[in-house]
Amino acid sequence: MHKAVFEIVARDGLNFKYFKAGEHIDLMNAGKTVVFYPFFECSEIERQAMKANGEIQTPKHILRLVFGSENEFILFDEAVHKVEFDSLIDLILLSEDSDKYLYDLCCLLPKRWLDDKQNLWNLARMFYQMPGKNPAIMRRTYAAILRFHHGEWFCEQTSMISYDNDGPNIRYPIQVDIRKLKAIAGGACHKAYQAWKLKYESKSETESETETETETEPTEDETAKIPDKKSKKKPSFILKEKMIEIAKDRYRRQFGTGAIYKKITNYYYKRAFDDPKQFLNEIFINDRMYQMCSQSDHKELLHFIKDIAHPDFLFMKIDYDYMGFKNGVYCLKDATFIVPESVPNGIQVRVYHDFDYNILKETPLLDKFFDYQFDTETTEFIYFMLGRALTKIRDKFDFMVMLVGVGGAGKSLLVNLLSEAYGSAQVGILGSSFQDRFGLCEFANKQIVTSDDMPRNIAKTEIRFSFDADPSDTSGEIIRRILIAHFANSIPDDEKDMLLEDKIMDTEFATFIHRCRSTYLQYCRKYAGQNIYTFCPNHFLESRDMLRGSINESYQFAKAHIKYSEPVEGQEPKIILKSDLTRMFRAYIKEKYSLIKSPKQAMDIQSLINADDRIIPVRITMLSRDDFVKFLSSGKKIAATTLKNRAGFLFKQYRDIGGNADDLSYLNSYSKVIRHINENGSEEVRKTYLFHVVALLNTKAGKVVDAETRQKIIAASIRLRNKSKKQSLHNIATDKQQSNFISIYGMTGQLETYIHKLFADYDMSHKSTKISDDDFVKWNIPSDRKNIKSFARDLQRCMMLACYVYQPALRSDWPTLKITSAAVKRLDDKQNWIQVLRGGRIRLIMNDFKNVKSFGKHTIEVENVHLKRYLRYWINLLERLLGSEPEHLFIYQLSPVKEVKLISTTRHTFGKAISRNSEKIFNKPQSVNSFRHAWEIKFQQDPAYRYMTQAERQALHNKLLHGVFTGQLYNWQRRGFSE
Secondary structure: OEHHHHHHHHOOOOOOEEOOOOOHHHHHHOOOEEEEEEEEOOOHHHHHHHHHOOOOOOOOEEEEEEEOOHHHHHHHHHHHHHHOOOOHHHHHHHHOOOOHHHHHHHOOOOHHHHHOHHHHHHHHHHHHOOOOOOHHHHHHHHHHHHHHHHHHHOOHHHHHHHHHHHOOOOOOOOOOOHHHHHHHHHHHOHHHHHHHHHHHOHHHHHHHHHHHHHOOOOOHHHHOOOOOOOOOOOHHHHHHHHHHHHHOOOEEEOOOOOOEEEEEEOOEEEEEEOOHHHHHHHHOOOOHHHHHOOHHHHHHHHHHHHHOOOOOOOEOOOEOOEEEEOOEEEEOOOOEEEOHHHOOOOOOEOOEEOOOOOOOOOOHHHHHHHHOOOOHHHHHHHHHHHHHOOOOOOOOOOOEEEEEEOOOOOHHHHHHHHHOOOOHHHEEEOOOOOOOOOOOHHHOOOOEEEOOOOOOOOOOOOOOOOOOOOOOOOOOOHHHHEEEEEEOOOOOHHHOOOOHHHHHHHHOHHHHHHHHHHHHHHHHHHHOOOOHHHOOOHHHHHHHHHHHHHHOHHHHHHHHHOOOOOOOOOOOOOOOOHHHHHHHHHHHHHHHOOOOOOOOOOOOHHHHHHHOOOOOOOOOOOOOHHHHHHHHHOOOOOOHHHHHHHHHHHHHHHHHHOOOOOOHHHHHOHHHHHHHHOOOOOHHHHHHHHHHHHHHHOOOHHHHOOHHHHHHHHHHHHHHHHHHHHHHHOOEOOHHHHHHOOOHHHHHHHHHHHHHHHHHHOOOOOOOOOOOHHHHHHHOOOOOOOOHHHHHHHHHHHHHHHHHHOOOOOOOOHHHOEEEOOOHHHOOOOOOEEEEOHHHOEEEEEOOOOOHHHHOOEEEEOOOHHHHHHHHHHHHHHHHHHOOOOOEOOOEEOOOOOOOEEOOOOHHHHHHHHHHHHHHHHOOOOOHHHHHHHHHHHHHHOHHHHHOOHHHHHHHHHOOOOOHHHHHHHOOEOOOOOO
């Protein structure tokens, strides 16, 4: 039966008693009637239905009852059968197994209020998330309230599913609390509400008056009463005072998360509660005021714990240079031990070990472990490497430690001992399941990262640094940054001690830590400023070459196929060209892996030098990239971006096929030129590259190419151009273009919804033209997740797309616009400008864009009111964040924990950002060209377009900085595709 059945029957005054487990035999021998009643979570009707379907229902609890006689049992059993098959909601109402305070209050609410689904949704979330309440009781109370209001139309199953689905939702603020329910109930039925108030709230008011009259010292229970309306202190304020008093010298908290730490010693606090809600429920478990406080009061308490400083309830600040022991603190900075009486005030150790710090002269366990694998010199160097990993690295040795060797040789033992020197939350474990997409971001707050499970190559995981650095290892390979301790000796099974780690922890751990750290400090003093490979033992040099040979294809090739030839006096030294070396290397890779085609992988010259340092690279290339820039600059004037792209391609082509040529004569080999260009799959790219070559031929330097080859190259470029033009006239969208297409109307709706939600999440108005001082101060807080910088980051994503959704789409020119309010005459006529004028006008002055020579300089008026408002807001926000007037609109580094700064104004970077942001917001990636296609489709599908004059059409297409013909080509035709 259900628990509620027993509660109903027990009120009838029937004679029975409880007995403990194991007493039933003695009771039966004494002539008593012993009965076992199982309690179930569901009603008896539901249980019988489940039983019929073959489902097994496990009892939640067994009730043990003893009756004085069989007649007493029969009376009890008959009473049970009367209500046993009632529905669960009827049992709840009969047994009053619900929160009567809330139930009676909600019964006074008007039915029309509960008929509103929004109100019902808020009520379910309020009940579900109410702190300090029994979840099962609140669930039954919610069902009982709906049964009261809906009567015979009440569906228990639907109501419970709705409660379980809606209750946990914390995404939006709850719009209902106890005070609001009281106000609604009082307005709907004043007399009934007064009766409810007299029943449930008069007692606390009477006690409050008695306390005032007698002026006696309040007891603990009395201080827990909810203050009356005349009290000036809010419940949250009173609860904060109590909490601070409890926490003083006993607890500390973590900033941002609110995790609670409990005091163990003066220098160590242990993590006790991960969630501050658990802490509040623990200390206020018997506090009536806390149980009945509103959600806003509860949030205020949590906000105080997470973000507000107080001298009696301090935030945790771990000192990572200290380790704690029972008899004192070990300082890693200078490898000294501090007794408790001398520990500096406020020190919080990073880890605490519940045993005494004791340095041993003899360490038989550690000595035997190391002597089995390494000589004395190597062992001492390993102590140095491990000591370096014990705290923040302040040297310039620049290496990581890798332990390599056979299984069961003790590698994990060293890693585990090192990890024991840190707190569990300070150690990151890099295993086979690490995130490919987000890389190593989850280890950003760790003090040390270890790995004993690396079955796949992590070289593809790009590591981003906090400084502006190229993540590629340009001077060789990552191997030179790794020092490898090679465990070559396998330990026989009969000699393995599976408890060795525990034994070392019990007896020699403190000595191990001190030996590591003191050795490191000694090496730092002795070898400061030296390269690590100048003083490391030979063991590590051999291990480095072993690893390099196993994973570096270039190194393997050099060792196997390249031999150094001693120079002969009077003869030129032997030279091998890089192009020949690359060809040989690719043939080696093709043969090694049985490839059908030669790979595009290039030979790494540094690996060749590592294989034999007698080999010296010599630059014999006669032309440089700068030479190609000079060649192209001497011809027809071109844009800086075009010049950069052309010079880059032509120099690469020269390196691949030019050999030792000191001029452009290598272009006389027509077949080599065409074959090199045809390595690119796209016809459009091949056409572009071919015209790069034609542009080079038309310079003064290009006159060395003979007329026949020149004519062949020009003819090939004309053929590709004509073919491209012919194909462009068939402006039919591909399947991929059609599947990714979103209309301007569709993108406008999605973007507007996203922007409104963004402002709502930060409780700001999206209708303002600048951020208010209150909003800026409110969110200008230190946080690694949500603050004014995170808001600006998300708003920047929206603003990039808004410039293409609300306004006819330019090319990737928005980052080149400089912000100004000056008159046009005072502006540089070679620069693009966004002119923010008084009265709300905003103009785009375009002086530098793709087809400016044929199209002419252009001024575009920003007409969309939403875009003008958002642009003004964005510029104002940037000014507040930078502390000065911003020069450009995009792209800024915006991270909750980093400095705000302009990081790029290039068209290429901006175009990539547009694609990423559109995929995030529209769920489909959109290029800049996609927006231009969408705008032309919108223009030309408008019925009014049919009746426009040519001049009107010209003006319309000019908003996208192109003419009518180009606009018609941009009007994709969608054929033969179904989503």
